[in-house]
Amino acid sequence: MKNKFGWSDVTISDVGPLIQPVDLLDFEHLVGCKLPDGYKQFLLQHNGGLPSPWCAVPISVQGESPNQDIQVFFGIGRGPEDLTFQVESMRKDYGRQDLIPIAITSGGKIYVILVSAEEARVYLFDPWDPDALVAVAKSFEEFLSLVYMPEWWDESNE
Numbered sequence: 001m002k003n004k005f006g007w008s009d010v011t012i013s014d015v016g017p018l019i020q021p022v023d024l025l026d027f028e029h030l031v032g033c034k035l036p037d038g039y040k041q042f043l044l045q046h047n048g049g050l051p052s053p054w055c056a057v058p059i060s061v062q063g064e065s066p067n068q069d070i071q072v073f074f075g076i077g078r079g080p081e082d083l084t085f086q087v088e089s090m091r092k093d094y095g096r097q098d099l100i101p102i103a104i105t106s107g108g109k110i111y112v113i114l115v116s117a118e119e120a121r122v123y124l125f126d127p128w129d130p131d132a133l134v135a136v137a138k139s140f141e142e143f144l145s146l147v148y149m150p151e152w153w154d155e156s157n158e
Helices: 023-031 037-045 085-093 140-146
Strands: 009-014 050-052 055-056 067-069 099-104 110-115 120-125 133-137
Touching: 023 037, 023 085, 037 140, 055 140, 067 133, 085 099, 085 110, 099 120, 110 133, 133 140
Parallel strands: none
Antiparallel strands: 009 050, 055 067, 099 110, 110 120, 120 133
């Protein structure tokens, strides 16, 4: 069954606290950039959380695993998975004002949205090689459309 974002058989559990559009406006003001509409819709519906069952995004870059998982989506007011904390860390630790962290892999790589006047593409950011961004999707909606559960994954592994 597909959800609103086009995923098949993927749900989000342990979602963040319910937020309102005014919370998104406050967040945008705080971080000094406008979030893409699709990402704002996702935050209003889920506000981060854990994808279930385990799911992955195909990454086709030499030297990368062909799939990168999504351990957790960040959200507003989610403790260590708090979006504001993640943005501040990205800026402080890596000097990246142009990246909004949206999720993390179990290996510590971070899915980010590059926010600029021209685009809001999704990339995979490697904290061990912060100058290299791996292109994943042209938009947040496209990113979500790539999420899948590998055929080899057995739900009893959860």
